Amino acid sequence: MAVxxxxxxxxxxxxxxxxxxxxxxxxxxxxxxxxxTNVRYYLDGDLMTLLNISLLNKQGIKISKxxxxxxxxxxxxxxxxxxxxxxxxxxxxxxxxSLLELDEEKALKIIDKNIEQLGFRETMLEVIYPLxxxxxxxxxxxxxxxxxxxxxxxxxxxxxxxxxxKLRITRKETFLIYLPENxxxxxxxxxxxxxxxxxxxxxxxxxxxxSLADLEELIEITSPDCIFTIINDGVSREAYLSYLERLCEIxxxxxxxxxxxRSITNIPQLDQxxxxxxxxxxxxxxxxxxxxxCKE
Numbered sequence: 001m002a003v004x005x006x007x008x009x010x011x012x013x014x015x016x017x018x019x020x021x022x023x024x025x026x027x028x029x030x031x032x033x034x035x036x037t038n039v040r041y042y043l044d045g046d047l048m049t050l051l052n053i054s055l056l057n058k059q060g061i062k063i064s065k066x067x068x069x070x071x072x073x074x075x076x077x078x079x080x081x082x083x084x085x086x087x088x089x090x091x092x093x094x095x096x097x098s099l100l101e102l103d104e105e106k107a108l109k110i111i112d113k114n115i116e117q118l119g120f121r122e123t124m125l126e127v128i129y130p131l132x133x134x135x136x137x138x139x140x141x142x143x144x145x146x147x148x149x150x151x152x153x154x155x156x157x158x159x160x161x162x163x164x165x166k167l168r169i170t171r172k173e174t175f176l177i178y179l180p181e182n183x184x185x186x187x188x189x190x191x192x193x194x195x196x197x198x199x200x201x202x203x204x205x206x207x208x209x210x211s212l213a214d215l216e217e218l219i220e221i222t223s224p225d226c227i228f229t230i231i232n233d234g235v236s237r238e239a240y241l242s243y244l245e246r247l248c249e250i251x252x253x254x255x256x257x258x259x260x261x262r263s264i265t266n267i268p269q270l271d272q273x274x275x276x277x278x279x280x281x282x283x284x285x286x287x288x289x290x291x292x293x294c295k296e
Contacts, residue, residue, distance in 0.1 A: 004042040006032075011137055012047060013054045020050070027067035029053055048100060052078050055093040079106075095131050099152050100144070107155060120163045121198065124191055125280060128156060153187060160190040170200030171294075176224035176254075178206035178215065180231060180243070183260075188230055192259070195280065196228065199287045212243075216250040227251055230260040248274065259283060 006017045015023075023029045030049060032040040052074050056066050066074065078097065098107040114123040135152065138144040175196050179189050186208050197203050204222045206215070219227070227247070231240070247256060248271045259277045277283045 004047060006040055006042070009042055009047060009050055012134075013050045015050065015054050015057075023053075023063055023067075027063060029063070029067055048097070051093060051097050051100070055097070058093070092127065092130055092134065095127065096134060096138075099131075099135070099148055102148070102151050104151075104155060107152075108159075111155075111159060115163075120159075121195065121284070124194075157187060157190060160187070160194055164190070164194050164197060167194070167197045168200070169197070169202050171202065173225040174202040174204060174222065175226045175228055176204045176206065176218060176222055177228045178210040178218075179208040180229060181209050181211055183208060183230065183232060185230065185232060188260075191280070192228065192230065192283070195283055196287065199291055201287075212246055212250065215247075219250060219252065219254070224254055226255045226257060228257040228259070231258060232260040244274070257283075257286075 004012075006020060009015065009020060010017045020030070024032070030042065030046050032042050032046065035041060049071075053063070053066055055078055056074065057063055061077075069077070078094070095107060095110050098104075098110065111123065111127070114127050118126065131152070135144060135149070139149070177189060177192055177196065179186065189205070189208065193203055193205050204218070204224060206218055210218070215227075229247075231243075244258075251273070254273065256271070256274045257277055258274065259279075275286065277286055
């Protein structure tokens with residue numbers, strides 16, 4: 001069971017601490033516990049209650065009205081809003097609540113609705129990644145555990161795979177994508193797979209923990225036109241440059257695309273075939289330009 005300060009609740013719910021104190025005093029919406037030195041603290045149930053109330057309040061329902069509602073009425077209203085709300089904050093709040101409740105059906109309904117309205121790529125960028133950023137704060141405060149992390153990661157991976165399978169190959173060029181050794185963010189690799197295939201390219205997805213020796217063999221077998229990897233691991237600059245030099249050596253005449261935290265760092269131009277892409281948006285822009293050049 002996690003213990004929260006009023007500042008923790010502010011960060012996780014978006015409700016200012018000053019506002020929360022007013023709500024407590026006027027409407028009694030929360031009943032914080034007190035330490036021996038009279039310092040407020042809150043528990044998991046308080047956070048869940050506040051997230052529900054915050055969601056309703058953001059939809060224009062006055063706090064005085066919410067205070068008159070029973071817990072069951074609040075839950076019912078939240079469920080209704082989760083079905084119809086189209087705002088970014090509302091969707092994010094509703095997803096957060098479904099995560100805390102480990103409610104897969106509710107989470108999938110919200111995600112599917114966003115995909116229908118925005119498309120999968122924009123849903124990942126505008127809803128899913130902000131949710132994952134919020135989970136980091138919740139992890140640090142102790143409000144989510146490994147169980148919640150596995151739940152949401154597995155759910156999003158399944159959705160990525162489902163959306164990837166819907167795409168069709170319309171181009172001859174092949175991208176070989178992979179994660180190097182000690183890189184474990186396979187969700188980012190799945191999303192990269194989706195982005196590239198959405199432009200019609202053929203994909204060879206080698207997965208995670210690929211050594212340079214394995215990569216060399218993969219290149220020999222598949223003869224890709226492009227190689228794309230994501231490097232976030234905090235290796236030294238020297239080790240990173242050494243890795244890139246070896247990658248250039250074994251990649252033949254392939255174009256090489258690098259993304260991840262390491263691509264943000266300025267590095268010498270080792271080869272004109274190497275392209276640094278600092279975000280998913282830059283990746284999309286580059287692929288759009290590449291497709292346009294092919295048409296010309």
